[in-house]
Amino acid sequence: METNHRSVLAPTPPMGWNSWNGFGPGIDEAIVRRVAETLVDNGMRDLGYRYVVIDDGWQAGERDGAGRLVADPQKFPSGMKAIGDFLHERGLLFGIYSGPGPKTCLGRPGSYGHERADVEQFVSWGVDFLKYDECSAIDFGEEKVVELYRLMGRLLRESGRPIVLSISTVDRHRPWLWAAEAGAQMWRTTRDILDYWREGPEDEKHGIDSIGFEQQEGLEKYAGPGRWNDPDMLVVGLHGRGFIAGEGCTDTEYRTHMTLWCMLAAPLMLGADPAALEPADLEILTNPEVIAIDQDPLGRQGRRIRRHGAVEVWCRELADGGWAAGFFNRGPRDATVDFAWKDLGFRGGPFRVRDLWARREIPEASEGWSGSVESHGAVLLRLRPAGADAGDQ
Ligand code: GLA
Numbered sequence: 001m002e003t004n005h006r007s008v009l010a011p012t013p014p015m016g017w018n019s020w021n022g023f024g025p026g027i028d029e030a031i032v033r034r035v036a037e038t039l040v041d042n043g044m045r046d047l048g049y050r051y052v053v054i055d056d057g058w059q060a061g062e063r064d065g066a067g068r069l070v071a072d073p074q075k076f077p078s079g080m081k082a083i084g085d086f087l088h089e090r091g092l093l094f095g096i097y098s099g100p101g102p103k104t105c106l107g108r109p110g111s112y113g114h115e116r117a118d119v120e121q122f123v124s125w126g127v128d129f130l131k132y133d134e135c136s137a138i139d140f141g142e143e144k145v146v147e148l149y150r151l152m153g154r155l156l157r158e159s160g161r162p163i164v165l166s167i168s169t170v171d172r173h174r175p176w177l178w179a180a181e182a183g184a185q186m187w188r189t190t191r192d193i194l195d196y197w198r199e200g201p202e203d204e205k206h207g208i209d210s211i212g213f214e215q216q217e218g219l220e221k222y223a224g225p226g227r228w229n230d231p232d233m234l235v236v237g238l239h240g241r242g243f244i245a246g247e248g249c250t251d252t253e254y255r256t257h258m259t260l261w262c263m264l265a266a267p268l269m270l271g272a273d274p275a276a277l278e279p280a281d282l283e284i285l286t287n288p289e290v291i292a293i294d295q296d297p298l299g300r301q302g303r304r305i306r307r308h309g310a311v312e313v314w315c316r317e318l319a320d321g322g323w324a325a326g327f328f329n330r331g332p333r334d335a336t337v338d339f340a341w342k343d344l345g346f347r348g349g350p351f352r353v354r355d356l357w358a359r360r361e362i363p364e365a366s367e368g369w370s371g372s373v374e375s376h377g378a379v380l381l382r383l384r385p386a387g388a389d390a391g392d393q
């Protein structure tokens with residue numbers, strides 16, 4: 001694996017908020033300021049949700065007379081430098097959106113042919129994260145698209161500012177094969193997630209279940225510190241009220257979504273308006289022990305190790321020599337499971353086992369776990385080698 005001589009950018013999966021799922025093209029400066037203040041007030045910033053990413057729709061329809069990208073003056077009257085300052089003053093990081101094509105997906109100016117000037121512009125605004133979305137570049141064909149991503153990776157690296165490059169491209173380009181080498185710290189592995197558990201109305205495989213359980217298999221070997229697969233943003237808390245389609249999910253389903261994304265070492269980018277979260281959403285998003293699985297410094301992405309009908313067992317190796325074990329029930333009825341750790345291949349037991357959602361130790365699980373997993377639910381256990389130091393995280 002390639003590592004920089006500088007310290008690795010995004011040593012653990014980036015966390016934060018992105019405007020698209022909740023607001024789409026309606027994003028404006030007042031929303032961004034409110035979101036930022038809420039992330040500080042509700043404790044999410046201190047748990048790691050630090051990138052505030054303004055997705056498509058921030059730009060004016062045209063570049064200015066000097067060819068520079070400019071913010072839509074109606075929606076961002078203070079300009080982007082002021083937004084960057086506002087975020088930085090609050091201990092947050094500033095993310096912005098552009099693309100390698102002539103136009104973004106919303107038809108705003110893309111960075112094609114203006115890459116160097118745009119990077120200079122982003123640096124002058126204090127940008128810390130760039131989501132770079134293929135959109136109209138798709139017409140160029142794969143080879144050219146990869147070359148354009150590589151160009152942006154190089155310009156960001158040379159800019160002297162640590163700016164995370166988040167690649168959003170179509171899954172058939174298999175970005176996991178080239179994105180890290182092109183300079184990205186994260187890359188989308190799927191099409192856009194929608195606010196559904198399973199398929200949407202046109203039977204498209206855009207729900208939590210198909211994206212999370214089916215479309216990430218085999219990608220674990222491409223992830224590690226500074227290089228993350230991105231199965232798209234969290235839909236937790238949207239409840240069918242976001243900009244993206246979907247009827248919303250149950251609290252159980254949103255909790256399963258968070259559990260799986262943490263097992264996948266996925267970036268945790270909230271899409272919902274943090275000011276509109278319900279108590280159950282906040283509980284899902286702010287459990288520090290669950291977040292610690294996502295952010296585990298070893299950076300090993302989890303994988304499925306068992307499948308029994310609708311029940312799946314996923315595991316993730318952790319930096320302390322222990323494991324995270326996730327029990328998932330994708331079926332319509334509650335299920336009972338019974339597994340011995342050694343049968344699942346966890347060597348080094350007996351373990352000290354903790355249920356991370358219930359936040360309690362389960363001494364009776366030192367050799368294995370039996371219990372019930374509700375329909376569409378998940379149980380997340382942390383296994384520590386019995387000899388390791390005590391502690392919650
Ligand atoms: C694409 C991306 C989304 C969002 C929109 C914005 O669909 O996959 O995440 O950025 O474009 O237009």
